Amino acid sequence: MRIRRIFRPSPAARLRLPLAAASGLGLFVLLVSAAVPRDLFGPARPLPLLATPAGEVRVLDGETLRLGERVLRLHALRVPERGAATCRDPAGRTVDCAAAAAAALASLVAGRDVACRVQGEDRHGRAIGTCEAGGVELNASLVAAGWALADGGAAPALAALEGAARQGGRGAWASAVPAPETWRRGL
Known part of the structure; x- marks a missing residue:
């Protein structure tokens, strides 16, 4: 006698899994191909270089330059906004x-002449x-002179220069009000 199954899966049910x-x-x-950037594993592109002759360089503020038609902010620096902090110059003014x-x-x-390696925008x-x-x-020169702070994500070399400027009482570290540490918090 043959055993007959009453509940046998249909052929369509066998294909579902x-x-x-x-x-x-x-x-x-499909999701991974849309989410991963196309050049993730490609060759690294060299950073562009901006070279500007001396006659086309303008200082806009303590961390920003105009190089011809292009405006560039110096990387990993923090300088207070104008009027936000006072310092004393070497003459005591x-x-x-x-x-x-x-x-x-x-x-x-x-x-x-100024040459800059652009790292982003x-x-x-x-x-x-x-x-x-x-x-x-x-x-590095601005940080070493004490007129700028090394930003949080700065290279360790800039942080070391800032520490030396702080200990030497150079630039803003001599007498800034408010203290330069508050510049990192945006005053």
Whole structure:
């Protein structure tokens, strides 16, 4: 006698599991291909270089330059807004810290060609980069002179220069009100 099954799966039911697995895998591949950038595993592009002759360089503030038609903010620096902090100059006069930082930057670029490695853009569309004028790196020089702070994500070398400027009482570290530490919090 033959045993007869009453509840045998239909032929369509037998195909549901493999069909669902294939559909799920296809959807996963589609989502991953849309979410992963196309150049994720491609070669790294070299950072663009902005080279500007001395006559086309303008200092806009203590951390921003106009290089011809392009505006560039120095990478990993923090300088207060104009009027937000006061410092004392070497003669003991009270000056705006932002103006003193701009003057220090202006003296670094005065009469020199400027070359900058662009590392990206900020939220205002300005280029962000590390610049050099006459063989002197501007970002590091401003931090070492005490007129700028190394931003939170800065290279360890900038943080070390900031520590030396703080201990030496250079620039804003000599007498800034409010203290330069508050510049990181945006005053």
